[in-house]
Structure formats: structure tokens, C-alpha cells
Amino acid sequence: MAHDWAGKTLGIDFGTSNSAAGVAVAGKPYLIPIEQGAPTLPTSVFFGVGASQMSMGSAANRALIAGEEGRYMRALKSVLGTSLMGEMRMFLGEKMNFYDIIGAFLSQVKSRAEAQCHQTFDYALSGRPVRFHSADADRNARAEADLVECYMRAGFKDLRFLVEPEAAALASGVPRGPGLSLIVDIGGGTSDFCVFRMSDGIEVLANSGIRMGGTNFDKRLSLDHVMPLLGKGALIRNEMGKGAMATPNSLFQKLATWEQIPFLYAGDVKRDVAKMMRLAVEPKPMERLFEVLDMELGHEVAFAVEAGKIRSNEEDAQINLSIVEKGLGAPLTQTGMQTSLAKEVADIKQGALDTLTMAGCMPEDIVRVVFVGGSSLLRPVQNALAEACPKAELDYRDAFTAVVDGLALGSADPMRFGRQPAA
């Protein structure tokens, strides 16, 4: 190991939904409590009006839920590699873009870890999905370069990357043996796979992934079950002449997409919706939409969808929309959830099968499937993967900490486990 990285490298899992940091202590992962008493923190930020500092994690979520005035953002990782990265906005009286915002988030992770450990961390071993963007190699490379830039702004001198499913494999505790194991890491933004065998060290046969995770599930469920209550598909009378047209789909796509919600609160969107409300054949749904934009309730709606998704994994549930209108809810049965997510789940299954092909093995060769990532708790996902690997034993590891555990272990020797950023 290069000498000056020794003992100064922080393992960081910068996740779409949750982030965490850790180091190796006596050969075991030690997760640093970045938030009081918790090994992970929500990847969210809040810029309060009149505040001097950005708040992050649970504090940011609390500020949103308390209805404090300000700008909330979540799913920041999904913006990497997109043209939104460089868009400047005013926050805390300063012009900032997403490099600044993600940099500030990572900088706070760094300084809190340093305060907890009474030392400095100049270097990072960062997780990254195998593919930030499924089909577009250039975008994928741009996303990695964007993330490097964010780490530099956070004050790290240098970093190495370890792909997230391989990190989970490192920490999986799979015993030595000739059999092949498959890591299935379904997070908030991506699904990542790693086929490996444990011998003297970990022998990786293939890593692969697709841009599909829990935030995509939220989006699909929102579009199918909630957005119709807010005017998706509603008819708007033509201002001049006869006839009517459906509301523009792009508006609902954005409102159902975590990272795009803040961009809807601009005056011109509200003006357009106010006009549609006046001309709507049935005004009620458009009134609700106007309320959501005017009161900036888009994230609250997204949280309600996410909570409904998690509940409907166990029983027929409701998406509670009383924040929009007293008593308003959207039923979400277990079957309804499965039907809505059929394509997403099929894509994940195909992603796993493609990884087996890359590894040069057959589904029957997999002796163990290790599930990690919050969205691997979803039963339709588990069932699809069990079908894909019919001979495998199913192993459920710490859904929210397996990746950071591996990064913490790898941080003891980032030159061996990590790889240099591409550019």
C-alpha cells in the first residue's frame, strides 16, 4: 500500500437512499456512527430559509416533515452523469450546483467520521454501482468523473473505487469452497450483481448491474396509483374552440421522480397548472396537483408512496395522501403492487441472468444467492431471483450495511481492493 494512505482511508457507501462510512478494526468492519446511534443515514439534504448551514440525513428529513421552509433533496446520486449536475441554484444565499451539494454532503460525512475517530481521513475507498446508467457507457463514465469531483470538493486528496456488489461479497462471510455465489444488491437507484467463489481470497467471475432500484419502484407505483388522483390523464378543455386534451405526461413523470421534484416548484410550472385547473373537465384532481406544487408537497407524496410500498410487501395497504387532502388515500394491494412492478422485477431478473452469462456459468451452478440492499426485502424481487437460480440456497444478509461493511474491510488496503478512477 502507498505509505500515506495507511490508516487514513475511509470506506464510504454513498447510496441513493442511504449512506454510511466505516473502517476496518482488527480485521472486522467498524461502522462509524455518522448520525447519533445509527450506522447509516438517509442521503438527503435540507437548505432552510434563514439557516446558515445545510442539514443532512435524518435532520433533513425531520425538517421536511415539520414543514420548515426551505429546499429538500433526496436521491442525489441519481443526478451523477446527467446535465442537472451543473445547474446553478440559490441555496443559503449562495449559488450552488449538484457538485457543491454532494460535495457538502460528503464533506460532512468526512468531518463527522473524523470527529468520531479522532483522526483525519485524507483518502476514500468509495463504493460505486457497476453501472450508474444502464445502457450509456459515456454517461456512466461521466457519472464516475462527477463523483470524483464531488469527493475532491469534499476535501479528500484521492480515492479508489470498489464496485458495490463486490464490496458486499467481501463482507458476505461466504465460506471457502468450489461453489459459486451470487450477490444481489437491490438498492434505491441500482441493482448490482456479483458472481464469485471464495478460495484464498475472493475470486470474482463477473460484476454487472442495471439502473433500477427502489426509487424506480416508487416512481412506477406513484404513476399507477397516485398520479391519477392528481390529474394524470385528466382532460383539459381547449382554451379556444371545442375539444379537450390530456394533461402533459412529463409533469407527472417528474413529480414521481425523487430527484426531479425540486425542479417543479418554479413559478412557470405552477402558472401552467393553475391554468389547467381552470380549464379542467373535472377540477378536483387538478386542484390537488396545484396544492402539491403550491405547498411544495412533492417529497411528502413520494415518502407516502415509499411507505405504502413497504407496507404492501406484508399486507394489502393504502398510500396515505392525507397531507394533500384530508382522508385521501390510494389502495395498494399486494397484487396491485406486483402487477405494477412486473416489468421492473423482470428487468432485475434478466440483469442477474446476464451476469451469470458474463461469468460463463449456468443458473444451476449458483449454490447461494446472497440478498443485500433495502429493495431486496421486496418479496416479488426475492421470488424472481429464486426462480432465476433454482438450485441456490437463499441467504439474507444485513440489507442496509453489507456494502459499507465490505468497503470498511477494503479500506485497510485500498490499493489491493480498490481501483483508480478512470479519468
Ligand SMILES: Nc1ncnc2c1ncn2[C@@H]1O[C@H](COP(=O)(O)OP(=O)(O)OP(=O)(O)O)[C@@H](O)[C@H]1O
Ligand atoms: N422493507 C422494505 N421492503 C421493500 N423495500 C424497502 C424496504 N426497506 C427499504 N426499502 C427500499 O430500499 C431502498 C433503499 O435501499 P438501500 O439503502 O440499500 O439503497 P442505497 O444503497 O441507498 O441505494 P443504491 O445502492 O442503489 O445507491 C429504498 O428504495 C427503500 O424504499
Ligand SMILES: [Mg+2]
Ligand atoms: Mg446500496
